[in-house]
Amino acid sequence: MLIMRVRTDDRRNAIIEAANAVFRELGYERTSMSAISERVGGSKATLYGYFKSKEELFVAAMLEAVAEQGQVVMDLLDPSEPRVDLVLQRFGEAYLEFMATPETLAVIRAAVAEGAHVAVGARLYESGPKRGWEGMKAYLARLCEKGAIRAFDPGIAAGHLKGMLEAGVIEPLLYGTKPQIDPKLAVAAAVEGFLRAYGYTETRSGQGK
Numbered sequence: 001m002l003i004m005r006v007r008t009d010d011r012r013n014a015i016i017e018a019a020n021a022v023f024r025e026l027g028y029e030r031t032s033m034s035a036i037s038e039r040v041g042g043s044k045a046t047l048y049g050y051f052k053s054k055e056e057l058f059v060a061a062m063l064e065a066v067a068e069q070g071q072v073v074m075d076l077l078d079p080s081e082p083r084v085d086l087v088l089q090r091f092g093e094a095y096l097e098f099m100a101t102p103e104t105l106a107v108i109r110a111a112v113a114e115g116a117h118v119a120v121g122a123r124l125y126e127s128g129p130k131r132g133w134e135g136m137k138a139y140l141a142r143l144c145e146k147g148a149i150r151a152f153d154p155g156i157a158a159g160h161l162k163g164m165l166e167a168g169v170i171e172p173l174l175y176g177t178k179p180q181i182d183p184k185l186a187v188a189a190a191v192e193g194f195l196r197a198y199g200y201t202e203t204r205s206g207q208g209k
């Protein structure tokens with residue numbers, strides 16, 4: 001049973017790897033399931049046994065390369081650490097490093113390029129960025145409950161932090177040029193500005209500063 005599971009996983013991974021290559025070469029519109037089956041070696045029936053549609057396979061192929069690293073970044077949001085500034089600094093630096101990888105930039109460009117296909121763009125967003133920033137929203141909500149920050153809406157606060165972290169860094173990278181701001185300096189400024197705006201109260205050993 002275990003051997004069959006391993007073979008199934010290996011086959012799925014091979015399909016995703018082949019699909020990733022074909023989608024990047026041809027784009028979503030010009031790629032067919034036949035082209036992917038030819039690349040991976042097998043039949044279309046085999047592909048549909050793993051993925052119900054080209055749309056589903058596209059989303060899986062785009063996100064597979066970045067999902068594990070993205071989760072590592074989100075895991076840095078440790079609610080047990082009282083120094084929120086340190087948590088956000090570590091998270092911010094890891095987040096920008098993750099966003100600057102060729103794999104992540106390729107996914108973002110693909111999502112923008114294929115965003116006209118509403119179902120594809122929506123599924124990429126729901127399975128990727130939205131899921132990640134729901135984690136940030138939950139982290140900030142816990143800070144609000146503890147009185148560490150004052151945020152009327154943790155979701156809006158998460159959006160503010162995201163924008164502040166990315167400003168001057170991510171957009172230039174998407175255009176293939178260098179960031180306007182050194183990423184570490186950008187993170188430091190973003191975290192300081194965010195915590196000041198949201199009334200951060202630093203705590204050490206359970207006592208306010």
